[in-house]
Amino acid sequence: MRERDVPQEGNRTLAGHRKAVYAVGDDGKVRLVPSRGWEVEEIVTRQAVEDLERLAAEARERAIAGKASPLEYHMYRARMDVDLLSQATGLWRWRVRRHFSPKVFARLPLALRRRYAGALGISVEALEKVE
């Protein structure tokens, strides 16, 4: 890649930041060049983010319909999955999955709600509802 060919396409995934790439200058030397992004990067990053957002949206539908607890929605919103939430809370995976049931979640002691809220970086009140 030549220095003048370094893409400067203003990726929204970079939110105004510039990332460093390496390219060949006119003197033939490879050097660091700040880039405003390449569409290819934006496409694959948005693809990954949208996949996570889709999971969160589906969980939100389930929570509103009363088929799942808000916990599942908040898990996906924090870009986590059951494995990661289980590791972050120190709870068994089957327990996390059980807490996706609205009935079980409604009876959850405050200590466990606090543990989930802490791992997800939100307040206990926020954990109990979907906005």
Add this chain to the structure above:
Amino acid sequence: MPAAFVHAHASHCESGVMSSLLRHHGLPISEAMAFGLASALSFAYLPFIRINGLPLVSYRMPPRAVIKGLERTLSLDMRFETFRSPSAGMERLDALLASGTLVGLQTSVFWLPYFPPDLRFHFNAHNLLVYGRDRDEYLISDPVAETTVRCARADLERARFAKGVLAPKGLLYYFTARPVAPDWVRLGRRALARTARIMLAPLPLVGVRGMKLLARQIERLPLADGGERARLYVGNIVRMQEEIGTGGGGFRFLYASFLQELAAKTGYAALDDLASRLVEIGDRWREFALAAARMIRGRDALSPPALAERLRALAADERLFFQNLHRAQRAWAR
């Protein structure tokens, strides 16, 4: 606060952190040099490690390879500390900063608020430097950011003690003695030999053979679901190649820069020709990424065999390249 710390922008967090640490302690080494001397260039396809259901594809050696590799090859005096309790980890950081030490940290990316939201994934092996503290805010030199940034105490603590794969456990590291300038020829030769050996290794998952195996997997991607899964699969590969701080072309341009610098430092001109060749290979990787992205967006028809074909051609190119690198290394006068 460490005296007169100068931030430097880098493409990759680990090589950037080590370059800045070494420069700060009197041994100016570029990011490319740090990356190359640690023999960090690689390729690996690891189907048994899955992230959101997709196999891990990596264009470099595993996390901490740069730090540990340089610690070994440059015989650095470094200390590494992990902590059981977050408060102890934060207190230790404060004490080190108060004594004027420049401290490296391993953190999660997700919990760092200064990262662009779309890039905040749960990746736990990010590296950054802390060069000071202003009351409740830490002054941070994150190599992948253009300028220095600030981060609140609570956020930094969370990022340092994130759980999951590669959990940092509050890891911090710093130099305990000034590094000494090495014998560039000896180190250079060793670094080239290691990288050539890894890339040409007779193992199915790494190096050139890893690329071929990945090509076969791409070819077999099922299209029955309309290609949704196949698109996510190839998108993940391109993300690892271009978006995750590689300097473009899956670290190939960065390594070319290392070869040029090593040629200039040691006067071994054969490395300059190899660098030009690697830049061409990097361009082929970029074309692979572009072709994949066009298929993901539906601008071109999704064709896994076409992508597999490109990957096979790249494997052939890289096989020849690393064989030549190996030869050049052996022919290098002692």
